[in-house]
Amino acid sequence: MTHAHASTADLMRPPFPAEPGAGVYSNKLGMWVFLASDVMFFTALIGTYIILRFSTDLPWAQPGAVLNVPLTAFNTFLLICSSVSMVKAYAAIADGDRERLKFWVLMTILGGATFVGIQVYEYVKLVGHGFTPNGYREGSELATLAAAEPLKYGLQTAGIYGSTFFTMTGFHGFHVTCGVVCMTWVYFKALRGGYSQQDYRGVEVIGLYWHFVDLVWIILFTIVYLI
Amino acid sequence: METTARKHPNYVAIWVYLAVLTAIEVGVAFISHFPKPVLMLILVGLAIWKALLVALYFMHLKFERWRLRTVFIVPLPLAVILVLAAITEKLW
Amino acid sequence: MTSVAAVHTHDAPMSFWRKYVFSTDHKIIGIQFLFVSLFFLLVGGLLAMQIRWQLGFPGQPMPGGGILPETMASEGILLPEYYVQLVSMHGTFMVFFAIMPLLVGVYANFLIPLKLGAHDMAFPRINMASFWTAFLAGLIMLASLFVPEGAIRSGWTNYVPLAARPDYSGVTWGQILWCISIVVLGLSSVLGSLNYITTVINHRAPGMTWFRMPLSVWALFITAILGVLALPVLQGAAIMLLFDQTLGTHFFDPLEGGQALLWQHLFWFFGHPEVYILILPAMGMVSDMIANGSRKPIFGYHSMVFAIIAIGFLGWIVWGHHMFMSGMNPTLGSSFMISTLVIAVPSAIKTFNWMGTMWRGNLRFHVPMLNAVAFVAMFVIGGLSGVFMAATPVDMFIHDTYFIVAHIHYVLFGGSLFALFGAITFWYPKMFGRMMNQRWGKIHFWLTFVFYNLTFFPMHNLGMAGHMRRIYDPTQYEFLRPLQPLNEFISISAFALFAVQLIFAANFLLSLWKGEKAPQNPWEDNGLEWSLPSPAPHGNWERVPTVYRGPYEFSAPGTPGGRDYLPQYERLPTDREPAAALAPALGD
Numbered sequence: 039m040t041h042a043h044a045s046t047a048d049l050m051r052p053p054f055p056a057e058p059g060a061g062v063y064s065n066k067l068g069m070w071v072f073l074a075s076d077v078m079f080f081t082a083l084i085g086t087y088i089i090l091r092f093s094t095d096l097p098w099a100q101p102g103a104v105l106n107v108p109l110t111a112f113n114t115f116l117l118i119c120s121s122v123s124m125v126k127a128y129a130a131i132a133d134g135d136r137e138r139l140k141f142w143v144l145m146t147i148l149g150g151a152t153f154v155g156i157q158v159y160e161y162v163k164l165v166g167h168g169f170t171p172n173g174y175r176e177g178s179e180l181a182t183l184a185a186a187e188p189l190k191y192g193l194q195t196a197g198i199y200g201s202t203f204f205t206m207t208g209f210h211g212f213h214v215t216c217g218v219v220c221m222t223w224v225y226f227k228a229l230r231g232g233y234s235q236q237d238y239r240g241v242e243v244i245g246l247y248w249h250f251v252d253l254v255w256i257i258l259f260t261i262v263y264l265i
Numbered sequence: 266m267e268t269t270a271r272k273h274p275n276y277v278a279i280w281v282y283l284a285v286l287t288a289i290e291v292g293v294a295f296i297s298h299f300p301k302p303v304l305m306l307i308l309v310g311l312a313i314w315k316a317l318l319v320a321l322y323f324m325h326l327k328f329e330r331w332r333l334r335t336v337f338i339v340p341l342p343l344a345v346i347l348v349l350a351a352i353t354e355k356l357w
Numbered sequence: 358m359t360s361v362a363a364v365h366t367h368d369a370p371m372s373f374w375r376k377y378v379f380s381t382d383h384k385i386i387g388i389q390f391l392f393v394s395l396f397f398l399l400v401g402g403l404l405a406m407q408i409r410w411q412l413g414f415p416g417q418p419m420p421g422g423g424i425l426p427e428t429m430a431s432e433g434i435l436l437p438e439y440y441v442q443l444v445s446m447h448g449t450f451m452v453f454f455a456i457m458p459l460l461v462g463v464y465a466n467f468l469i470p471l472k473l474g475a476h477d478m479a480f481p482r483i484n485m486a487s488f489w490t491a492f493l494a495g496l497i498m499l500a501s502l503f504v505p506e507g508a509i510r511s512g513w514t515n516y517v518p519l520a521a522r523p524d525y526s527g528v529t530w531g532q533i534l535w536c537i538s539i540v541v542l543g544l545s546s547v548l549g550s551l552n553y554i555t556t557v558i559n560h561r562a563p564g565m566t567w568f569r570m571p572l573s574v575w576a577l578f579i580t581a582i583l584g585v586l587a588l589p590v591l592q593g594a595a596i597m598l599l600f601d602q603t604l605g606t607h608f609f610d611p612l613e614g615g616q617a618l619l620w621q622h623l624f625w626f627f628g629h630p631e632v633y634i635l636i637l638p639a640m641g642m643v644s645d646m647i648a649n650g651s652r653k654p655i656f657g658y659h660s661m662v663f664a665i666i667a668i669g670f671l672g673w674i675v676w677g678h679h680m681f682m683s684g685m686n687p688t689l690g691s692s693f694m695i696s697t698l699v700i701a702v703p704s705a706i707k708t709f710n711w712m713g714t715m716w717r718g719n720l721r722f723h724v725p726m727l728n729a730v731a732f733v734a735m736f737v738i739g740g741l742s743g744v745f746m747a748a749t750p751v752d753m754f755i756h757d758t759y760f761i762v763a764h765i766h767y768v769l770f771g772g773s774l775f776a777l778f779g780a781i782t783f784w785y786p787k788m789f790g791r792m793m794n795q796r797w798g799k800i801h802f803w804l805t806f807v808f809y810n811l812t813f814f815p816m817h818n819l820g821m822a823g824h825m826r827r828i829y830d831p832t833q834y835e836f837l838r839p840l841q842p843l844n845e846f847i848s849i850s851a852f853a854l855f856a857v858q859l860i861f862a863a864n865f866l867l868s869l870w871k872g873e874k875a876p877q878n879p880w881e882d883n884g885l886e887w888s889l890p891s892p893a894p895h896g897n898w899e900r901v902p903t904v905y906r907g908p909y910e911f912s913a914p915g916t917p918g919g920r921d922y923l924p925q926y927e928r929l930p931t932d933r934e935p936a937a938a939l940a941p942a943l944g945d
Binding site for chain 2: 060061062067070071073074075077078081085088089092093101102107111114115118119121122124125126129132245246249250252253256257259260261264265
Binding site: 065093096171197 | 614
């Protein structure tokens with residue numbers, strides 16, 4: 039690490055003594071290790087999608103044919119916004135401003151909850167159209183469309199398309215839900231006067247998780263919705 | 266410490282950056298007429314760019330020591346190894 | 358317990374439940390893991406005995422088989438569909454609920470804070486959650502034996518499409534419970550492992566530099582890294598298998614665009630690091646015990662550390678050697694063969710270092726040392742048969758035969774389990790404050806060693822003769838009938854082997870009450886844990902000790918008092934204080 043970096047780096051670290059070893063306090067190190075393990079979990083799910091999709095020579099559904107891309111693009115934007123509000127909450131408590139912390143955490147909770155809400159709405163719509171984890175439901179609107187234009191709708195690969203789509207986005211949504219629950223806990227702790235400029239470990243650690251979930255969605259949005 | 270306000274990166278600028286990149290992604294995917302492999306390369310590149318922004322600024326990896334960055338970097342090659350090995354089945 | 362009260366006057370008295378059941382003390386959690394996983398070891402052993410009865414005496418009613426319900430045995434004769442459940446669940450219990458928690462759950466929990474000079478784990482409550490989720494997973498797996506249609510029938514590896522389609526395997530609930538149990542167990546392992554990693558990195562005592570850590574802690578640290586990265590892949594795969602069963606997804610269904618081979622890739626991408634999760638901690642603890650029993654510093658400490666790291670890394674790029682016969686890309690197969698053979702190098706470094714440690718040592722053959730030496734010998738046999746199988750052409754011949762059964766039992770029983778018998782005896786005084794009986798320990802060791810080899814060595818011959826791995830009745834084939842006397846011999850040896858383990862169980866349980874009171878440092882060892890009273894109190898140290906040297910200073914010249922050991926925490930006049938006292942005091 040260079041000296042030029044050190045000043046910024048010290049400013050970015052909470053003002054309580056770091057523990058030996060990693061140079062960061064244990065909660066944060068533990069969260070990073072957990073995130074590393076979560077990378078492997080998503081590797082199993084996203085990797086399966088990549089392997090199944092790019093090992094087959096059969097046509098895959100074109101982007102936008104089945105999924106509602108504009109709505110999801112908005113949802114992506116929403117999740118990015120909630121990531122910004124989370125980092126604003128972190129900056130607020132690092133400056134010792136608990137009121138702004140509460141405001142920004144609340145914004146983040148709202149953003150995350152809306153994201154999950156929109157995703158549930160999208161699922162309901164998709165299943166209504168006939169897109170299910172086992173492919174296009176027989177007799178549904180999508181099945182008729184796909185029979186007419188098998189290339190556009192990837193008729194032959196619909197089964198694994200549905201399987202991978204619902205599993206990946208479903209487990210991402212589960213992660214977002216867990217994040218919202220944890221953040222609600224952070225919010226109530228802040229309401230009761232928790233966290234200070236001297237100790238804001240909880241905010242930073244849950245923030246790391248939240249940004250990671252955002253990061254996964256950025257990847258998922260591109261490779262599932264746009265490619 | 267003398268001042269209570271500490272130096273933070275400009276998070277709003279990163280936010281605008283991410284929003285613009287997302288708009289470009291959707292635009293490239295639906296309006297442009299690149300051949301499919303080029304399009305995929307561009308889209309994946311943009312996604313990695315966005316993910317890096319989140320990791321470096323929001324997750325503060327830019328300001329951490331290498332020993333902490335390593336924790337997050339270690340699983341990435343393993344993920345690549347798994348996917349690449351399994352996908353070579355197609356070549357056979 | 359007066360010494361405990363004297364050391365820890367500030368500890369409020371805790372209720373029985375908080376102290377022994379919902380405890381956050383890493384030592385109690387380790388002991389909880391010990392009892393639970395010994396129970397599952399017994400379950401796995403009982404399943405193995407039934408397998409051996411069927412193979413040795415096919416078609417004959419099993420003694421006591423009458424108590425089994427009609428779905429498992431008819432008039433004491435095991436049914437084929439029950440036999441495949443036995444095979445599958447024996448593997449599942451032994452790998453996931455016996456050996457893995459015995460090594461990682463028990464000894465990572467118990468040893469890491471004690472050997473590093475920490476008051477507890479970095480996250481004591483997450484540690485408690487790790488135990489209780491593992492317990493829940495074990496109960497779910499146990500329950501799957503008793504649901505309609507019984508447990509899984511597709512082997513512990515659960516190859517698809519057999520496992521993914523109830524109409525192929527005839528199992529619905531058993532398969533669902535298996536998947537759920539594995540997901541819960543994965544969560545437990547991740548929670549445990551992130552705790553171990555954080556503790557090793559951040560909670561070392563002053564002076565405990567990386568290269569003063571005992572090899573057991575090094576091995577457990579690398580194991581935790583493997584666990585935290587490998588288990589989530591299995592969780593993901595198990596979730597997809599569960600969805601294939603219940604939601605009708607098509608991940609592993611080739612008819613609908615899925616890939617059957619994908620399951621094997623995911624499973625073994627987890628599975629091979631898992632193999633090292635099952636052997637690395639054993640190697641680490643054996644290193645500690647061999648140095649102690651030889652009264653010499655471990656030979657080539659740094660090369661031992663780098664060998665552990667190398668094995669941990671190579672473990673990620675060899676998984677395809679389980680799949681040579683799966684029809685995967687042969688180019689890929691060749692690269693997996695080469696990377697697998699490379700693993701022999703760090704393994705051989707470790708083996709020669711153990712022998713170098715013993716060479717001209719002042720050997721003390723106490724029970725842990727005997728078991729540790731047996732570990733080395735058996736690991737060499739198991740490791741060499743592993744080299745045979747790493748070569749693709751040889752593997753094609755012996756794949757899915759009893760040769761592979763012999764190999765896995767040489768590394769897991771001859772390796773891990775012998776190391777565990779040693780480790781249990783070695784750290785028993787620090788856990789319970791009493792010694793296990795040495796004479797019965799030695800009797801148990803020798804009988805186990807003999808019957809173990811009589812049981813598993815002939816399996817190599819069976820495999821070379823073509824005896825299939827999961828066959829229900831070997832006498833149905835003409836070419837296997839001449840082998841039946843050998844099968845009977847193996848079965849009788851296996852029953853004897855099981856019976857001998859009762860000596861260990863009795864020694865373990867009786868010593869809890871009747872064992873000789875343990876002194877503070879019964880084995881005259883150097884680790885920090887021996888600076889504590891036996892059993893170690895909650896919170897371990899009032900003030901953590903300072904570390905002045907590495908863990909293997911045996912027979913060092915100039916040791917005061919004519920001793921042949923020099924503990925890590927003992928300050929000699931020539932020792933300098935470490936640069937900074939880094940560790941926080943208790944309660945921080």
